[in-house]
Amino acid sequence: MAQNFSISEVIRSSWNILKKDIWLFAALVLVYLIIYCLAYLPVSDKIILLVQQPETYTPQLQVKLAIHMIIAGLIMAPVLFFFILGYFNISLQAVNENAVTLLRFLPSIKKIIFYFLASILFNIMLFIGFMLFIFPGIYLLGRFSFFVFYILDKESNPIEALKLSWDKTKGMGEKMFLFYCVLIILNLLGSIIGIGLVITLPLTTIAIAYIYKKYVNNEFKTLYT
Numbered sequence: 001m002a003q004n005f006s007i008s009e010v011i012r013s014s015w016n017i018l019k020k021d022i023w024l025f026a027a028l029v030l031v032y033l034i035i036y037c038l039a040y041l042p043v044s045d046k047i048i049l050l051v052q053q054p055e056t057y058t059p060q061l062q063v064k065l066a067i068h069m070i071i072a073g074l075i076m077a078p079v080l081f082f083f084i085l086g087y088f089n090i091s092l093q094a095v096n097e098n099a100v101t102l103l104r105f106l107p108s109i110k111k112i113i114f115y116f117l118a119s120i121l122f123n124i125m126l127f128i129g130f131m132l133f134i135f136p137g138i139y140l141l142g143r144f145s146f147f148v149f150y151i152l153d154k155e156s157n158p159i160e161a162l163k164l165s166w167d168k169t170k171g172m173g174e175k176m177f178l179f180y181c182v183l184i185i186l187n188l189l190g191s192i193i194g195i196g197l198v199i200t201l202p203l204t205t206i207a208i209a210y211i212y213k214k215y216v217n218n219e220f221k222t223l224y225t
Contacts, residue, residue, distance in 0.1 A: 118151060118162055119160075145208060169215075
């Protein structure tokens with residue numbers, strides 16, 4: 001049976017959890033943003049020129065820009081993959097009230113492989129959802145997003161993790177849709193502020209982990225609206 005929950009209570013509780021290790025979570029986001037900026041720094045001037053003076057951009061420069069963007073993307077893809085997985089891992093530890101340390105950032109090799117395989121299926125479904133229209137994409141995001149925790153917490157295989165996430169959120173589709181809309185707006189505001197992302201990103205992962213943990217443990221009594 002699906003449970004109802006208060007989005008505001010989830011955000012408030014997640015913030016209280018984040019405050020205990022806020023410097024570690026914020027520092028990790030800052031390190032990722034620095035790596036991201038360094039990866040795209042060689043092409044930043046070319047991107048600015050393309051935006052400001054598109055008529056001066058020759059085919060040769062376009063080829064060079066495309067090559068640099070591909071190289072930067074290849075650098076950032078594995079960094080982003082491990083960062084997201086590690087961030088979800090320590091977010092789950094924080095919600096479980098375990099000591100959050102960098103030594104526990106990445107899980108076992110088996111879980112990394114399971115997450116990689118599940119992520120491929122997950123992103124294919126999201127791509128289809130967003131191609132149909134943005135709303136189906138957000139809906140699917142809300143229904144399937146707990147798969148990472150079933151892998152980290154229950155050692156489920158990729159198919160089982162995705163199925164469990166879908167089954168356990170049955171009847172919660174509308175609330176999860178609204179929840180993710182709130183998270184998207186929260187992170188958009190964080191990106192506008194700039195440095196605000198070092199707070200909104202960890203708050204987002206902890207909030208998702210919080211709902212997951214409360215749901216699988218049937219501890220939603222305090223979350224009823």
